[in-house]
Amino acid sequence: MKSLNRHLIRVLPIVAAAALLGPSVEVQAGLIIHATFVGGDAPSDMAGGGDLIDIFDAAASFWEAAFTDPKDHWVVNIQYQWGPVNGNGQFRTTGQGGDPHRIESGTITFDNSGRTPFFADPTPRDNSEYTQYTQGHFDTPEGPLIISRVYSGATGDAAGRVDLLSIAEHELGHALGLSLDNTGASSPIIVTAPLPFAGVMIPSVGTDHLDIVGALMGLIQLPGDRYLISPVDVLAEAQISQFGDPNLNPYSVPEPDSLALLSIGLVALAAWRVFRYGRSRPVAWVSSMFNSPWGAS
Numbered sequence: 001m002k003s004l005n006r007h008l009i010r011v012l013p014i015v016a017a018a019a020l021l022g023p024s025v026e027v028q029a030g031l032i033i034h035a036t037f038v039g040g041d042a043p044s045d046m047a048g049g050g051d052l053i054d055i056f057d058a059a060a061s062f063w064e065a066a067f068t069d070p071k072d073h074w075v076v077n078i079q080y081q082w083g084p085v086n087g088n089g090q091f092r093t094t095g096q097g098g099d100p101h102r103i104e105s106g107t108i109t110f111d112n113s114g115r116t117p118f119f120a121d122p123t124p125r126d127n128s129e130y131t132q133y134t135q136g137h138f139d140t141p142e143g144p145l146i147i148s149r150v151y152s153g154a155t156g157d158a159a160g161r162v163d164l165l166s167i168a169e170h171e172l173g174h175a176l177g178l179s180l181d182n183t184g185a186s187s188p189i190i191v192t193a194p195l196p197f198a199g200v201m202i203p204s205v206g207t208d209h210l211d212i213v214g215a216l217m218g219l220i221q222l223p224g225d226r227y228l229i230s231p232v233d234v235l236a237e238a239q240i241s242q243f244g245d246p247n248l249n250p251y252s253v254p255e256p257d258s259l260a261l262l263s264i265g266l267v268a269l270a271a272w273r274v275f276r277y278g279r280s281r282p283v284a285w286v287s288s289m290f291n292s293p294w295g296a297s
């Protein structure tokens with residue numbers, strides 16, 4: 001293979017130069033989730049007609065859109081599969097480290113034991129199966145911090161079923177920092193500059209979940225509901241994984257324009273907020289529930 005080696009030696013510098021100069025070469029910027037499906041069979045009672053690979057790709061792209069700062073390269077390698085687990089899904093860290101300290105790799109398993117009645121959305125990049133939208137926020141000195149974005153009023157196959165997209169986004173959220181065995185995580189989460197909302201404490205349960213009802217990274221995901229990535233989820237991951245300039249609104253369609261319109265008609269609910277100077281007090285947070293303008297289909 002001598003001649004092949006010589007050929008490679010001659011060609012490689014040219015390829016390298018082309019890679020540096022070529023207009024089609026992508027420059028890595030922000031979060032890159034390298035996801036590989038490694039097998040297993042979907043549960044036989046899964047409904048909706050969608051596919052885990054499409055849904056996982058959508059979930060990864062929503063998270064990537066939250067961390068796009070070209071000055072920060074953040075790579076996470078994920079293997080995901082179907083398998084029997086307790087609960088809807090499970091994340092396991094397989095690698096962490098670096099500076100800043102981050103989870104570098106992990107495995108996600110989606111339950112195929114038959115205990116989880118999944119809805120596999122055939123159109124995971126829209127929320128057309130849901131008819132109602134609920135949003136909550138903490139009132140902070142820097143203005144409202146949105147802590148929950150939940151679709152309900154599920155129709156068709158989505159009704160009464162666990163949304164596979166929400167579970168994929170939740171389990172990926174563990175890979176971005178909120179993980180029990182992440183040695184760089186702490187609880188509670190105190191937001192520090194240069195992040196927005198510096199000084200706000202984000203209530204958490206252990207180092208892997210937020211103690212916030214309706215947050216994607218909260219403990220509970222109800223069948224029939226879809227949980228979007230909220231600004232508080234992005235902020236918590238950014239704090240733990242030291243990403244300085246996150247995009248708190250990673251969805252381009254239909255958010256964020258529609259959400260600005262939808263923050264009318266608020267219903268008070270009880271929750272907690274804790275702010276800088278160590279004070280803690282119960283307050284009201286607000287939520288809105290109404291018919292989604294883009295409706296069901």
Ligand SMILES: [Zn+2]
Pocket residue numbers: 170174208209
């Ligand atoms: Zn979890």
